Amino acid sequence: MTQSDQALEGRPTATVEQLEEEGDVAADYLEGILDIADIDGDLTLDVRGGRAYVSVENDDPTALSLLSEPDTVQALQELTRIAVQTKTGRFSRLILDVGGSRxxxxxxxxxxxxxxxxxxxxxxxxxxxxxxxxxxxxxxxxxxxxxxxxxxxxxxxxxxxxxxxxx
Incomplete structure (x- = not known):
């Protein structure tokens, strides 16, 4: 969906600051999940193309193997988007990458x-x-x-x- 499509649907285009906030909220949420699952992962945040991108990485390729399955990444992304929306009150188009899954x-x-x-x-x-x-x-x-x-x-x-x- 392009930014113009988003505006047509009544969703204002997010500012860079709002997208950075989305990334921060998402990172906090994901850190909590990683802690609960006792999985080590480094998070990186980026903003590009009108979206917040969050990547979970680990030098050991097997460390994130359970989370990097496509269906798991999709489900985790949706849960993270809901957490961001709950915290910010705004619809999120955040993209999550786990261990290079994208x-x-x-x-x-x-x-x-x-x-x-x-x-x-x-x-x-x-x-x-x-x-x-x-x-x-x-x-x-x-x-x-x-x-x-x-x-x-x-x-x-x-x-x-x-x-x-x-x-």
């Missing part, structure tokens, strides 16, 4: 797009991808644009998916 997912999405492009090269008029989160769809749209193709999202809620076609 880079791994972006690589998987790139492979998924490559397979879809192959179907188009073989004569398909369009290629549909499975439903995914808005953030993942945004990544797919960016990857598809790099290929010089067109992508659009269709469906509602958990069924929202991306369709790729030639221009």
């Amino acid at each position: 880079d791994a997912r972006q690589s998987q999405l790139a492979k998924l797009v490559e397979r879809a492009v192959s179907r188009l090269d073989e004569g398909a008029s369009q290629a549909s991808l499975p439903p995914m989160s808005s953030y993942e769809r945004k990544l797919v749209h960016d990857i598809v644009a790099e290929h010089g193709l067109i992508s659009e999202s269709y469906g509602e809620g958990a069924d929202r998916h991306t369709v790729i076609r030639r221009g």
